[in-house]
Amino acid sequence: MPRLPSPQPGTLLDLATQLHRDEAEPLERLRTRDRGIGKELGFATSQEPLDTPTRAGRLTAWLYAIPEAPHRGGDGLRLVGLVAVAIGLLLGYVAAMGLFYYDGSTPVNVVRIIAVFVVLQAVTLVLFGVAALPGRVPGSAWLRDLSPAKLATLVTRWLPSETRDTVQQILGRGQAHQRVYHAVQKWQLLAWSQSMALAFNLAAVGGALQLIVFSDLGFGWSTTLDLDAEDAHRYTEAICLPWRDVFQGGRPDLALVELTQIYRAQDFEFSKEEASASAKWWPFLVMAMVIYGVLPRIVTLVLTQWRLRDAVVKAMVHTPGADRVLDRMTAAVVETRASEHEGASSNSHANGMDASPSSQAGCVIRWAEAAYDGEALDAGGGRTLDEDRQTIATAATQAHEQSVLIRVKAWEPPVLEFLDFLGDLRHELGDGRAIEVQPIGEGDLAVWKKKLASVGDPWLRMVVDESGQAEGGTP
């Protein structure tokens, strides 16, 4: 069996769109189409229960196999992701330019850099951890509203309507699949926020390196807090714990910390030696930005992408209608319906003739042995055509100038053979003599009226008993 494709968040949107389209399609067509795809993809004979990833993979393969299926669900999501990255890059670069700004008057304050690239990162990582916890943490709903990815999603307002709809669907603004997409929404927002955070940190590192390489920076540290050099050194020791044993250059010593402390009241001016010594801060700062900014974001991004993919797989399988698709791919199509449409009926739509009470007939004919107590001639039924002709000749003679009454079974339909008989009788009687047809028993008189009217004989009429009903009899 060929390897199954891996579903992406966009696949989920395409699946929802295709299933929605399918709702308007006749089930027979869907059965035939999906069974065909199932056979083509080699799924047709599988009867074993399938695990969730396999089911999602089959659904993805199915979606790819439908020529008219949408394949644009990922476009909007990718665009929002790119915007998130762009915003992150921009903010990171601007932050680096601002925090590492040095015009020779005041050295770059290491505390600010630590605050933004270590402390703030740690805080946002904790928030990420809370948001990523399974289930809903009471009182954590505001976290979602504070997600930086919300910035990126603002871009959806300017997307083409179709793309916007798909993105908003996954963001939970579409009600239809809210429940199914819940986890996907969560991990998609977190994935975007982590993409943005990683971009922010990478741009910040890049911006910082740019300034470090292409300008001559001076670093110092200053805070209003009651912090002496020894305290500050303890903090720097704690911060560089992850790399201090392997990269001594990124570990500020106490002397550097003491040397570069700046006081507000002090007229600041580094000597050449001090300036040279203060520059030793940069390896520590860049390492801090990489270790506390970039690396955790790589980990969280990988984690969110993994969880997002898992959520997508589950959401695909749980999307309403998906299980029916999987079933249709494996179930044999049994067809019993006509291979072509029925043509229009050739029946005339003429209104039926009026029925009136029977007049005094000169002759009575029983057609196909319809019941009659009195004396009558017989025609139709088991008689031969010669016998019919004989009856017609006798009737013409017997009836004189009076009408001929033909008793028929109301429950049998007027077939052409009977209409032929009427034609032959008319021919024998000539114009002007009345022929009355009296259906007896229960039957559809409207059908008789309509059929007799279609003969177009002005002296032909249908008669009923006084009550306007066909006379009683069998059945």
Added chain:
Amino acid sequence: MNEPRFAVVGHPNKGKSSIVATLAADDAVRVAPEPGTTTRSREFPMSVDGKTLYTLIDTPGFQRARRALDWMTQRQTTADQHGAVVRDFVNEHERSDAYPDEVELLRPLIDDEQPTGILYVVDGSVPYGPEYEAEMEILRWTGRPSLALINPIGEADHVEAWRAALGQYFKIVRVFNAVTAEFDKRLELLRAFGQLKEEWRQPLDAAVQALDADRKRRRHESAQEIATLLADGLTLSVSKKVGPKDDPKKFQPDLLEDFKGKLRRREKRGRERVESIYDHHGLDRREADSGEDVESLVADLFSEDAWLLFGLRRKDLVLAGAGGGAAAGGALDVAAGGTSLFLGAAIGAVVGGTMGYLGAGRLAEFKLLSQPLGGKLLRCGPTRNPNFPFVLLGRARYHHALVAGRTHAQRGALEVDQAQAGAMNPLTDEQRAALSKTFKALGKAGQDIEAISAATAELVEIIEPILEP
């Protein structure tokens, strides 16, 4: 080997098209009281994954049988020539207007490359008459394997007279009511087709097997639909944003109507899907006694009638283990201090004896939720009424029974007989308990789609067997 073919022939208006519509499960077949509705032969191949196992051919009725037989008898030589005479008849009148119906219906029967069996259809509710003998004689002349079907269209019973007459012309005579035939009867008839010729038995048996499997698959799909309906019904809630100074109670009646409206529409959608699964398209649903077009089946989802018919009795609810939930619901109701809504006026007194134990009159609770960025959200539902899912299931089950049992020859609205609805097989204690447990699981699932899916899958397992007639 060519697959078996069967031409459904007979007098006009004796239910040939009804037989075809039922056996082919095709409600697009024109069935009308007027003779001559079918003017052309139409093929209905039965295929499995594109492989045809047999073909039914709907044909026009005999219109000039005596005249046609007269033409044939004038050319008759000996019995071995009868088939050739019928062929000559068709060939000679192929292009004339004298016998359009006879030519059309006899054409498949003279095709030696695709041997076709005869299914001769008569109406067993009208008396036998000699006018049928000419057409039966013509069919005998074709020399094809044949079977007679007595299709009682009306209420009168003339089956025995027909059986005696048909027995003289046909080796096999069966009674088959195209409009009311149960699925098993249809399969039985197909097996009888296989008896007409030894080499037809195997494809007909295969067809019966495939149709049986297909029927089971449809029932499984229906169970999935009903389980999804129940899951949706038990997890549905509607909400409305409420301003800080607004009185939430003011919005409760409208919100409840919205909630009920959504449930009604969901139920309707479920019904349409089940009808579609059984290839019934655009069915009207109406009450037998009202004669009016109404969308709901057995009255409205929230009517007294529906709850009386399909709700569980108090004792059964408690036995099913739903009482615990009901008791909890009652406690919540007290705690909610009247913000819960009772359907007392609508159902109350009458259903009181039928419905669940404590707080069972309640359909849905209202909750006022704080919004993260300020403001309040008034939410109605999901329902905690222990009897509601049983009512929903009962209605779905009854609707399914009507749809699955309906043949494609039936025309007109899906008619409901309340007595019949009430007489449906009751659920066993075990089934009620299993259902109640799963309903509770759905109630607790909240927005957890995996829990909902697991509970829905369990529901399918429970519902599928109880959909069996």
